[in-house]
Each structure stands twice: as structure tokens, then as C-alpha cells.
């Protein structure tokens with residue numbers, strides 16, 4: 001088993017990565033079981049796939065455990081669903097000592113984490129991510145949140161879990177497109193932090209059937225853990241995790257949620273950001289091609305022509321644009337990200353041509 005530590009003083013926690021870990025949750029959690037109520041927050045399809053087995057395993061181990069389900073899709077990240085889950089927790093006689101297990105992708109993790117951060121002013125929770133995106137990204141770092149009509153993730157908190165349990169075997173049932181979207185974030189880690197890892201990922205992607213998920217997940221988690229340990233509250237360092245995200249988010253908003261997956265949009269956004277980095281003289285042409293060739297190994301959705309003017313309003317309102325200055329994440333060499341305030345609207349527009 002690979003165990004990676006997120007170092008945040010008394011709020012530090014481990015990320016365990018191991019195939020077959022789901023069958024060992026009883027012993028993995030036993031130190032935390034002191035007779036309190038446990039609640040799995042998940043989605044019904046995931047309860048059928050893994051949740052009921054997990055619940056039976058823990059019941060047999062003497063845990064007092066129940067479950068609550070959320071709907072599938074971004075709609076689950078709503079004030080209504082949040083409030084419904086909290087009410088159900090009360091009905092289940094949860095109290096300050098109760099513990100949540102967030103079993104699902106980023107949607108479940110974000111809502112369950114937010115419930116954990118606010119129920120009775122905060123209770124303990126663990127993340128058990130079931131999508132590749134959640135395993136390498138959303139389950140780590142403590143960002144929780146829900147959406148309101150005015151925008152995505154506008155209500156939330158930074159509230160760290162007590163631990164993250166990653167069982168790559170869980171990916172066997174994940175639709176291929178969701179796996180591909182997660183790989184977009186894996187490529188991101190190599191691009192911003194570790195050129196060797198980027199090269200490995202490119203090689204591994206030559207045949208997705210033999211892709212070593214366990215190794216790739218563990219390295220991605222190490223990188224995210226290192227960044228979050230140094231900068232929990234998104235100062236300059238944590239911001240580099242947003243590489244590819246400014247244009248990625250704009251594509252998601254412009255095309256409409258559900259039309260393109262987050263990781264796919266990020267992959268496309270990274271191609272543009274690579275172009276911008278090269279134009280700023282920070283990335284060599286050869287390095288830019290390596291990045292683009294790696295991303296092109298992902299079967300990404302074909303885009304119809306996008307008018308850059310339609311994307312710009314989203315880019316300007318991206319929350320990374322502070323005090324009117326757009327701080328854009330660029331690569332200063334492969335494996336090394338930084339932020340730049342020299343990225344003009346014209347350059348962003350120009351970069352969109354790499355998408356076709």
C-alpha cells in the first residue's frame with residue numbers, strides 16, 4: 001500500500017492507495033470507531049456497486065452505520081440537496097461524534113464534505129473517491145462546496161477529511177469517458193510539477209488497457225498533497241493546480257455543463273495554456289509539442305468552431321481574475337508552473353486556434 005501524507009499540522013491526514021482497499025475498510029477505520037453513528041453519503045448506483053458491500057462489511061465489524069443518497073449529476077450540489085441531507089442526518093440521530101464516509105466522485109465528495117464541515121459546526125469525514133478525477137484531485141485538499149443559481153461552487157468551505165482511501169479497482173465500472181476526463185488532470189500534474197511523470201504518462205497512454213492506474217494515481221496524489229501542504233488556502237502556489245482551468249472553465253460554461261466533462265475541458269485548456277507559455281518565451285516549441293502530443297493521446301470531444309469573443313466574458317469573470325488583473329497559470333518549462341499577469345485577452349483569443 002502506498003500512503004501519502006497531507007501535512008497540515010494537527011489537521012494532517014493520510015491518503016492510502018491500494019488495489020483491493022475496499023475489502024479492508026473495517027480494519028482501516030477501526031481506530032476511528034468508538035461506537036458513534038457512521039453515515040455513508042453516496043449515490044444509489046454507487047451504493048449498488050460498492051456501498052452496500054461496504055456497509056455490510058462495516059456492520060459485521062460492529063460499526064453503527066447508515067446511508068444517505070444524493071441524485072446523480074451536478075444537480076446534487078444544490079442548497080436543497082444539502083439541506084435534505086442535513087435533515088436526514090438529524091433523523092438518523094447523528095450528533096457531534098458522527099462520522100461521514102463520502103463514497104463517490106467529485107459531486108458526492110463536495111456535498112458530503114460541505115455537510116461534514118457544517119453539520120453541528122463540523123464533524124469528521126473520510127473520502128472514498130470512486131472516479132479517477134476524485135481520486136487524483138477533488139478528494140484531496142479539503143475544498144468542499146455546492147452551487148447556487150449565480151454560479152458553481154459559490155458556497156463552500158475548506159475542510160480537510162481525516163483520511164482518503166483510494167482503491168483503483170473501483171475504476172473498473174467507471175465509464176471510459178469519465179476515465180479519460182480524469183486522465184486530463186493526471187497529465188496536468190506532470191506538466192506543472194514533474195516532467196518525468198509527464199513523459200511516463202505519455203508512454204502509458206499508448207495503450208489505455210495496460211495503463212498503471214495505481215502508480216499514476218499515487219504520483220498525482222503525492223503532487224497534490226505536496227502543493228496543498230505548502231499552500232492550503234490557494235495563495236500563489238496552490239493556484240498552479242488551475243493550469244488549463246481558466247480556458248477549461250470558460251469552455252464548460254460556454255458549451256453548457258453536461259456537454260463537455262471537466263477533465264476534457266481542462267485538457268483542451270492546457271493546450272491553449274501551452275501555446276500561451278510558448279508565446280511568452282517560457283516554453284520551448286519542442287516542449288509545447290510534447291505537451292500537445294500527450295494531450296492528443298486522449299480521445300477528446302470534437303469542438304465546433306468557438307468564437308473567442310463568446311469565451312472572453314467567462315474568462316474575465318473567472319475567480320482567478322482578482323482586482324481586474326488576470327493571473328494566468330503558465331508553464332516555465334515542462335514540469336514547472338508559475339503564474340503570469342502578462343497574458344492579454346488577445347493572446348488568449350489567439351491561443352484558441354490550437355483547439356482545431
Ligand SMILES: NC(=O)c1ccc[n+]([C@@H]2O[C@H](COP(=O)([O-])OP(=O)(O)OC[C@H]3O[C@@H](n4cnc5c(N)ncnc54)[C@H](O)[C@@H]3O)[C@@H](O)[C@H]2O)c1
Nearest residue numbers: 043072105106107108130131133134138143144170173174
Ligand atoms: N473539491 C475539489 O477540489 C474539486 C476539484 C475538482 C472537481 N470538483 C468537482 O467535482 C465534480 C465532478 O466530479 P466527477 O468528475 O468525479 O463527477 P461525478 O461525481 O458527477 O461522477 C460522474 C458519474 O460517474 C458515476 N460514478 C462515479 N464513480 C463510479 C464508478 N466507480 N463506477 C461507475 N459509475 C461511477 C457517478 O454516479 C456519476 O454519475 C464537479 O462538481 C466539480 O466541481 C471538485
Ligand SMILES: [Zn+2]
Nearest residue numbers: 137185262266
Ligand atoms: Zn480540475
